[in-house]
Amino acid sequence: MEEISYGMKDKVVLVTGGSRGIGLEIVRRLIHHEKARVAICGRKQDGLEAARSLLGEQDRLLALPAHIAREDDVERLFDAVEQRFGRLDVLINNVGMNIMTPSLAETETNLWQKIIDTNLTGTFLCSRRAAALMKAQGGGKIVAVSSIAARKAAPAMGIYGIAKAAVEMMTKVLAVELAPFNIQVNALAPSMVRTDFSKPFWSSEPLYREIVRAIPLGRIAEPIDVVHPVLFLASRGSDFITGHTLMVDGGASAL
Ligand SMILES: NC(=O)c1ccc[n+]([C@@H]2O[C@H](COP(=O)([O-])OP(=O)(O)OC[C@H]3O[C@@H](n4cnc5c(N)ncnc54)[C@H](OP(=O)(O)O)[C@@H]3O)[C@@H](O)[C@H]2O)c1
Numbered sequence: 001m002e003e004i005s006y007g008m009k010d011k012v013v014l015v016t017g018g019s020r021g022i023g024l025e026i027v028r029r030l031i032h033h034e035k036a037r038v039a040i041c042g043r044k045q046d047g048l049e050a051a052r053s054l055l056g057e058q059d060r061l062l063a064l065p066a067h068i069a070r071e072d073d074v075e076r077l078f079d080a081v082e083q084r085f086g087r088l089d090v091l092i093n094n095v096g097m098n099i100m101t102p103s104l105a106e107t108e109t110n111l112w113q114k115i116i117d118t119n120l121t122g123t124f125l126c127s128r129r130a131a132a133l134m135k136a137q138g139g140g141k142i143v144a145v146s147s148i149a150a151r152k153a154a155p156a157m158g159i160y161g162i163a164k165a166a167v168e169m170m171t172k173v174l175a176v177e178l179a180p181f182n183i184q185v186n187a188l189a190p191s192m193v194r195t196d197f198s199k200p201f202w203s204s205e206p207l208y209r210e211i212v213r214a215i216p217l218g219r220i221a222e223p224i225d226v227v228h229p230v231l232f233l234a235s236r237g238s239d240f241i242t243g244h245t246l247m248v249d250g251g252a253s254a255l
Helices: 021-034 045-055 071-085 109-137 158-181 196-202 205-213 223-234
Strands: 012-016 037-042 061-065 090-093 140-145 183-190 245-248
Touching: 012 021, 012 071, 012 109, 021 037, 021 045, 021 223, 037 045, 037 071, 045 061, 061 071, 071 109, 090 109, 090 223, 109 140, 109 158, 109 183, 140 158, 140 223, 158 183, 183 223, 196 205, 223 245
Parallel strands: 012 037, 012 090, 037 061, 090 140, 140 183, 183 245
Antiparallel strands: none
């Protein structure tokens, strides 16, 4: 797929959670292939440093620590992006996390809050600030990474799935509100992707076999399988698509 390009040269893209996993692959592609200018955030400085040395290209990369569910952090992050690049063409709401919650009915409030804060409130805070910037500059794109867990009650992923379902609804609400400002808002919903996040599942051979039985294409996704749909939704190629969640699931939802 090396030859595919999305016309994003010099575009300014903020990828939340760009220090590893799917986010890092999006950033790698944006910087090295598309020649975009990219800002990333993560909570941990060492993760950002590792990504920075892996990516090189310091001129086109801004890497800042920020917890996306903390309003002050989000403000500082967006201020820094504005200061460094002067605009924001694309926000990719990539951050997501899960803490195993075997039973929703028996979950402590603080655990519920933690999962909702990062997956849902963080996406809201970043989208709100991006919308203000994009309105002022005459357009932009917001893309969220949801999950198939938004529509299937997967074991131990209840609150995560609820948060992702809300992110998909937020995508519709923002798409309608921001359409008059030439801002397109979309999401994509991957099935399992080979990253640290899902390692407990794919690293077990019997579990892996069971998972791929439900995927017509017969394998889990690699991060690059998600990168291309993200870049399509971030590019001019998707200008007439808004409020949509694209399934990136190897056909799982067709079964
Ligand atoms: N992997 C899968 O199977 C899969 C499937 C469907 C959907 N997804 C979704 O895809 C997205 C990326 O997942 P992934 O597998 O690449 O995850 P990952 O490998 O765990 O990476 C998560 C990234 O987000 C950052 N992060 C986590 N919490 C944060 C917070 N509160 N504030 C700022 N940064 C934060 C992490 O850095 P720090 O730890 O330094 O903060 C890291 O850079 C998520 O939205 C996830 O829900 C994943």
